[in-house]
Amino acid sequence: MRVSRPSARKAGLAIAAMSVAVSAAFAPAAQAADNGKFRLGIVTFLSGSAAGPFGVPAANAAKLTVEALNAGALPAPYNKKGINGMEIETVIIDENGGATKQVEEFRNLVQRQKVDAVIGYISSGDCLAIAPVAEELKTPTVFFDCGTSRLFETVKSPKYSFRTGLDAVVDNVALARYVTETRPNLKSVASIQQNYSFGQDSWNDFILTLKHLKPEIKVVSEQWPKVMQGQYGAEISALSVAKADLVHSSFWGGDMEALMLQGSARGLFDKSPIALTCGDTGVEDFKDKVPNGVIIGARGPYGIFAPQNPLNDWFRPKFTAQFKEWPTYPAYKMVQAILAVKASAEKTGKPNAMPTADNVIQGMKGLTFEAPSGTVRMASAGGHQAVQGVSYGEYQYDPKTKKGSVTKVKSYAAECLMPPDGTTAADWIKAGMPGAKCK
C-alpha cells in the first residue's frame, strides 16, 4: 500500500499529539511541597545482581519500618507516630543503571517529587556521584550502605550529606585484628577480590593493617576477577597452589556465594580457610555447602552480629516473619538510616510540625541515636559519619536444625578501628594507627 506524504504527515502529527497527551496523563505530577506528609526518597537496587542480596532486603526493611512508624508501633524512643507526628510517605527508586542515571533520578526526586529527604545508595560510585548534588540541591541525604572511604574526602565540608553506616576501612582493620588474635601462627595470606574500587580498597586496607600487626606475613597470591564473573575455577586452582594460611575476600552477593560453592566443592577452604568481610548475607544460604570455620563479617554490628536490645527484638522477628528470611546487614543499615532521620527531625523540629531540611541536618550532625545495631554516634567527618564497632565470628552449621550461625565472635570498638577526624585511613594505618584504643 502506498502512503501519500500528507496523510503520513497527519498520521505523524496525530501520533505525536497522542504521545504528548498520554505522557502528560501518566507522568508523575509534580507534587505540592507540603501535603502534610513527610516524603522520603528511598534508593536501593531493585534489579540487577545487587538486588537479591542487598537492595530488596533493604527495601523490605524500609517498608516494614515506615509502616510501623506510621502506626506508632516501634519501641521507645521511636514510639511517636511518623516523623515528628507527620505521616511518612515513601518514593522508592531502583538504584540500577549507573551513576549518571542516579544523578538524574536524584534531581527528579528532589525537584519533581519534592521529597523532604533521601535515604539510599549501596554502590560507592553512586554515593560519590550523588553527594555533591545533594549539597547543591540542599537536600538532606543519608547514605545508608556504600563503603567508600572517599565519600567525605570528595565532599570536604558536608552540610547535607550523611552516612549512618560504616565505611569499608573499619571492616578490614577489624578483620586484620581478628585474624592476628585468633590465628597467631598465621604466616601467609592470599587474596581474591572483585576487580574494582571496593575490592582493591578492601585488600589494601587489610594487608596494610595486617603487615603492621604482623610484619613477617607473606602475600602468596592475589586474584582479581571481574565483578559478576561467576566462574572462579582458575582462581581457585591458583589459590590452591599458593597454599596460603588464610584467604581474604571482600566478595559480596552472588559472586561470594559462587566462590564459596566452587571453592568448598574443591576442598580449597579445608586447606586455606577464608575470611569474608561481607559473609553475613550468605549465612542463611550456606548450610552445609561451606566448611565450618569460615570467618564471617557483616560490615559492622549488623545482621547476625546485631546485639539484643528492644529495637532489635522488634525488628528481627518482624522482618523474619514478614519476608521469610533473616534480616541481613543491608536491612539493618536501612532501618538505621530511617531512625536517624526521625531522631534528627524530632530533636530540632517544632512539636508536631513538618520538619524542614535545616531541622534534619542540624539534628543529625553529631547526633547519638539508638538502632537495632545498638547506639550510633555521628562522630566522624565533622558529625556526618557514623561511628560504631565491628564484629567478626566463625561460621558454624548445625545439621540438626539445618541452620548456620557464628561462633567465636569478637567485637572491636570504633576507637580501635577508626582514624581520628581529618586523617585518611591509609595515612593512619601507615603511621601505626596512633591513638587506637583497643582492649
Place this chain on the structure above:
Amino acid sequence: MNTLFAILIDGMIYASWLFLVAAGLTVIYGVMRILNMAHGSFYAIGAYSAASLVGWYFNGDGDSSPYWSYALLLGCALVAGLVVGLVVEQGLLRFMRGRDETLMVIVTYALLLILEDATKLLWGVDPYFAYQPYRLLGQSAVGDALSFANYDLALVVVSILVGLAAWYALNRTNKGRLLRAVIHDREVAMAMGVNVNVMFAVTFVIGSMLGALAGALTAPAISVTPGIGIEVIVLAFAVVVVGGLGSIGGAAAGALLVGLTRSFAVHLAPEIELFVIYGVMFLVLAVRPQGMFGQILARKI
C-alpha cells in the same frame, strides 16, 4: 609442574564452558545470519529453570536417587529452550526474516531486555541454588595441593560431545547437508524445494536449546542471580568473533584459545586477567578480521 597442570586443566574447563555458551549463538548466526543478543536470556532461562527444578527435587522428601538430578538438569534445559525458542521464532523472528543484520541485532537486543524483565517477573531477584549436582560427583585430587570438581571435568566431556554432535549433524546427515545448502545460498536452496522457513525455525530452536543447556549445566556451580545472561553474552560474542562467526570449529578453537590464555593470565599475571580476553580478540582480529575460521564471502551481484 602443579601450576602448568592447573593452567591446562583450568583452561580446558573454562574453554568447555565458553564453547557450550557460544555454540548456540554460532549455529544461529551460521544459518540465519542473526547475531542473537537474546542468547544470554536463553542461558539465564536455562539456569533459572534448572536451579528451581533441582532445588524442588532436593527439597522434596522422596527417596529417589540424587543422580536423577542430572536428568532433570538436561530435561528442563531442553524443554525450556524448546518452548522459548519456538515462541520467539514463531512469534517474532518469523516476521523479521530477510531484514538487515544490523536491525536484527537491535531486535534481539530488545528481546534480551524484555526477557530479562520476564525472568525477574517469574523468578524474582533472590538468588537460586542448585549446588547438589555439583558436589555429587566428588573431586579428583592432583598432588597434595590441587583438586578439581569432577562435575567440571564432566563438562569438558559434555562440550566435546556437543561439538561432535553438531559437526556430525551438519556434515554427515541429509538434513545437515540441506542446512548447509541453505547457508551457502538461501535463494537457490528455496528454488530447489528446500523449506527454508522450517529450516530456520528448527535451527533457532536448536540454538536456543543449546543456550538453555549451557545455563542449566552452569547453574549448579553458581548462584543464579539476575544479570547472568547479560554478563555471558559479551563473552560468547568474544569467542565467536575470535573463532569466526558461524563456524562450530571456530567457536571451539576460539573458546580454547580464550580459555587457555585466560588461565595463563590467572596463574602467572592475575592483574591482567580482565584485559586478556579482549587482548586475544584484538590480536586475532588484527591479523584475521574474519576470525580464525571465518570465511570471506563473495558479494552477490
